[in-house]
Amino acid sequence: MGVLSWIADVFAAQPDPPVGVVLGTAALALVVVGIHSVWRVVRNAITIAHEGGHALVAVLSGRRLQGIRLHSDTSGLTITRGAQGGPGVFFTLLAGYTAPSLLGLGGAFLLALGRITLLLWVSLLLLAAMLVMIRNVFGVLSVVVTGAVVFVVSWFATAHVQAVFAYAGVWFLLVGGVRPVFEVQRQRRRGRAPSSDADQLAGLTSVPGLFWVAVFLVVSLGALAAGAVLLGVHPGGYGWPR
Secondary structure, eight states, X not given: OOHHHHHHHHHSOOOOOOHHHHHHHHHHHHHHHHSHHHHHHHHHHHHHHHHHHHHHHHHHTTOEEEEEEEOTTSOEEEEEESOSSSXXXXXXXXXXXXXXXXXXXXXXXXXXXXXXXXXXXXXXXXXXXXXXXXXXXXXXXXXXXXXXXXXXXXXXXXXHHHHHXXXXXXXXXXXXXXXXXXXXXXXXXXXXXXXXXXXXXXXXXXXXXXXXXXXXXXXXXXXXXXXXXXXXXXXXXXXXXX
């Protein structure tokens, strides 16, 4: 396969999958996120998106990104250098809990356009960019394993398998982006997360942390609702006209 041919294949539109695939992968995401023992494992993917959101916005806002750490308890840490306050810090803090849902919404947009293969390769590029900044062994392992799975599906799987994988991944980001917001508020209520993103935003803005938790929730639920519309799960029909 020549390079130009490969590029054409990546950007080409694929047919919409059957509605059963869309609904089935949505149900699968709900089950995966809802079962605690499963969630404890797959939540690492949400943490990758969370810390990736911090990192991306930090770079875009002019802060110096020093590294990212991902831990086996599904927590993470993004270390940046720059001013102690200002818009850069504000938007960097705001990006974490909203990133998985917004990435899911972006993925839903590409799927609505039929760009399944493009979505998979964009995911690979984002993971590769993040890998460069990982600073611990577990973090490297998490990103490499995730990237390897996406690569195998993108390169070797049939179009049908790619569609199922892509839709399942997007639904997982959309649904899985909601649960951590409730988790952080539960931890805050019990006094176990004094340095959460919401509390750091509260210290930066003098607006209570609960308000920022509410902002995270509105964004994640809004992204879920908009993503569902883009993917065709609404009374008006299936799919987005192309």
